[in-house]
Amino acid sequence: MTPARCEIHLLKAGSCLHPEAAALKGGSLCPVDFPALTALILHPTEGPLLWDTGYDPAFFRVTRRWPERLYALTTPVTLGEHEPAARQISRFGLGPDDIQGVIISHFHGDHVAGLPAFPKARLYCARAGLDQMRRVGRFTGVRQGLLPGLLPPDAESRAVFFEDRPRRSLPLDLRPFETGADLLGDGSLLAVELPGHCVGHWGLAARGPDDRLRLFVGDAAWSLRAIRENRPPPALTTALLGRTDRYRRTLADLHALEARGGEVVLLPSHCREAAGAVEIP
Numbered sequence: 001m002t003p004a005r006c007e008i009h010l011l012k013a014g015s016c017l018h019p020e021a022a023a024l025k026g027g028s029l030c031p032v033d034f035p036a037l038t039a040l041i042l043h044p045t046e047g048p049l050l051w052d053t054g055y056d057p058a059f060f061r062v063t064r065r066w067p068e069r070l071y072a073l074t075t076p077v078t079l080g081e082h083e084p085a086a087r088q089i090s091r092f093g094l095g096p097d098d099i100q101g102v103i104i105s106h107f108h109g110d111h112v113a114g115l116p117a118f119p120k121a122r123l124y125c126a127r128a129g130l131d132q133m134r135r136v137g138r139f140t141g142v143r144q145g146l147l148p149g150l151l152p153p154d155a156e157s158r159a160v161f162f163e164d165r166p167r168r169s170l171p172l173d174l175r176p177f178e179t180g181a182d183l184l185g186d187g188s189l190l191a192v193e194l195p196g197h198c199v200g201h202w203g204l205a206a207r208g209p210d211d212r213l214r215l216f217v218g219d220a221a222w223s224l225r226a227i228r229e230n231r232p233p234p235a236l237t238t239a240l241l242g243r244t245d246r247y248r249r250t251l252a253d254l255h256a257l258e259a260r261g262g263e264v265v266l267l268p269s270h271c272r273e274a275a276g277a278v279e280i281p
Ligand SMILES: [Zn+2]
Pocket: 106, 108, 145, 197, 219
């Protein structure tokens, strides 16, 4: 059986300023704009789903007080009035209650700030990531990019854990990645573990109507350039958030996939080049 093709719309839900050198070894110390990319995935039978949420007004609400304010001060965020994902989906005739599920790469604030806007959606995520978000204190959380205040109180009851979904072999085009978690049971959306960036970090593979595979890589790489050049961020950055050795192995695997020159479209969450495919509201 051929897995269903999904209509995939890449969206940008805000951006933040960050020195390039934090994301790319040898990069500039000048702050550069990192887009927060999300995607609206229209599945033919399951309906509309989101890949991450990007920024949302909830981010500003949660970072108004200390120590969370430190997060907002160190990575200044820009979010246009029409940029939150919950607003952008209206262009597709959808409201927040139409979103059947949010597929969460990981729980850093710039990926889950919009969760409060989708109170009915299932939350497809790593159990390891959700557990950590629930356990982490506010101070440690800020240091690790986690804002527990963004987590809906009923997150566990709406969660579908990647770890519990059946494992499937990935299409050969995605080698060296071999297996994924079949989120809907029809092989159309496969979560792919991409360890290293932080606890419970996963990507997502889906085929578009053009039959090409998309691999959303979250923060396993900050840019397509980093994948092409197999150029990780400084160990200081990766060690602060996750595990440098595992991050570098994942990046090397993405590099190997890219270097084969196949048809797979790689989509890092904060890549300005990838953001070229964003549909402007
Ligand atoms: Zn992250």
